[in-house]
Amino acid sequence: MHRELVEALFARYRTPVYRFLHRLLGDAAAAEDLTQDVFLRALGADYRAGEHERAWVFQIARNLARDHARRMVHRRPAAAPAGEPSVFVDRAVALTVQAAIRHLPEAERDMFLMREVAGLTYDEIASACDVTPDAVRNRLYRARLALRDALAPSAVHLTRVRP
Amino acid sequence: MIETHIELLSSFCDGAVVDPDRLAAALADPRARDALVDFARLRAAVASSHPLPDSLERLRPAAVRRPQLRAALAGAAAMLVLVALTFAMLPRGWFIRDEADGPPPPARVIRYEPGVDWGPEHR
Numbered sequence: 001m002h003r004e005l006v007e008a009l010f011a012r013y014r015t016p017v018y019r020f021l022h023r024l025l026g027d028a029a030a031a032e033d034l035t036q037d038v039f040l041r042a043l044g045a046d047y048r049a050g051e052h053e054r055a056w057v058f059q060i061a062r063n064l065a066r067d068h069a070r071r072m073v074h075r076r077p078a079a080a081p082a083g084e085p086s087v088f089v090d091r092a093v094a095l096t097v098q099a100a101i102r103h104l105p106e107a108e109r110d111m112f113l114m115r116e117v118a119g120l121t122y123d124e125i126a127s128a129c130d131v132t133p134d135a136v137r138n139r140l141y142r143a144r145l146a147l148r149d150a151l152a153p154s155a156v157h158l159t160r161v162r163p
Numbered sequence: 164m165i166e167t168h169i170e171l172l173s174s175f176c177d178g179a180v181v182d183p184d185r186l187a188a189a190l191a192d193p194r195a196r197d198a199l200v201d202f203a204r205l206r207a208a209v210a211s212s213h214p215l216p217d218s219l220e221r222l223r224p225a226a227v228r229r230p231q232l233r234a235a236l237a238g239a240a241a242m243l244v245l246v247a248l249t250f251a252m253l254p255r256g257w258f259i260r261d262e263a264d265g266p267p268p269p270a271r272v273i274r275y276e277p278g279v280d281w282g283p284e285h286r
Contacts, residue, residue: 006222007222010221010222014215014219015215018215018216018219019211019213022211023209023211028216032216032218032219035219036218036219036222036223039222040222040223040225043225044225093208094208094209097205097208097209098208098209101209113209115177116205116206116209116210117209117210117211121177121178122177122179137173137174137177137179140173140177141169141170141173141174144173144176144198144201144202144205145169147205148198148201148205
């Protein structure tokens with residue numbers, strides 16, 4: 001793929017890719033590096049016209065994140081979850097949600113974050129994860145139920161932050 | 164097929180087109196309504212408004228790709244091992260002179276005295 005085309009992809013998708021990777025890995029520095037790697041990988045890759053462009057970029061991001069996670073397992077314990085302050089929920093809740101996300105099955109976690117953090121559609125997630133759109137819908141539903149269940153026993157209420 | 168009210172609301176959250184009558188029925192179900200609110204809160208909990216780090220202002224230049232670098236290093240290491248093995252397998256005498264290969268110690272010493280054993284007339 002030509003450098004100019006990849007530069008355009010970078011400008012378009014760096015933000016959702018970075019946020020997806022940050023949430024997925026819980027490590028801002030790794031997310032920064034991997035975001036660059038996603039587009040450098042695209043530079044040497046063969047993009048087929050007609051593919052979902054965004055899905056293709058996220059497929060690369062997902063694969064790189066998996067490789068990274070595998071390498072990290074042998075080096076040191078997984079990074080602490082990144083809890084960013086949110087406009088609507090407080091930091092403790094954000095941390096609890098992030099921890100619960102990390103306990104989801106890998107595919108459900110990836111799909112949930114692609115949907116909720118990056119805003120991908122069923123079709124795009126299906127293309128990125130190599131499943132059917134119906135499977136994506138089911139897994140997103142299961143992920144949401146699991147997250148609700150994980151949050152309930154700890155008596156963490158997803159309350160609105162008071163100004 | 165969407166089976167439950169909660170499942171329908173989950174799909175609705177994802178932007179799927181749903182039957183408005185079934186949506187109305189789902190929203191009339193208090194359990195499903197609570198779930199919808201929780202789904203919205205989960206979304207808020209993972210939403211990020213942080214600015215991008217400076218390093219992502221531009222795409223960095225493509226450096227030597229790691230797999231290629233790794234292959235080059237592996238090749239260099241293999242060469243070193245090959246050279247070391249070759250030297251190890253060569254006969255020792257190629258590098259160190261054995262005493263047996265040297266000249267024998269002298270059995271007798273012949274002295275030439277000037278004027279007796281050699282001189283101008285012996286030329």
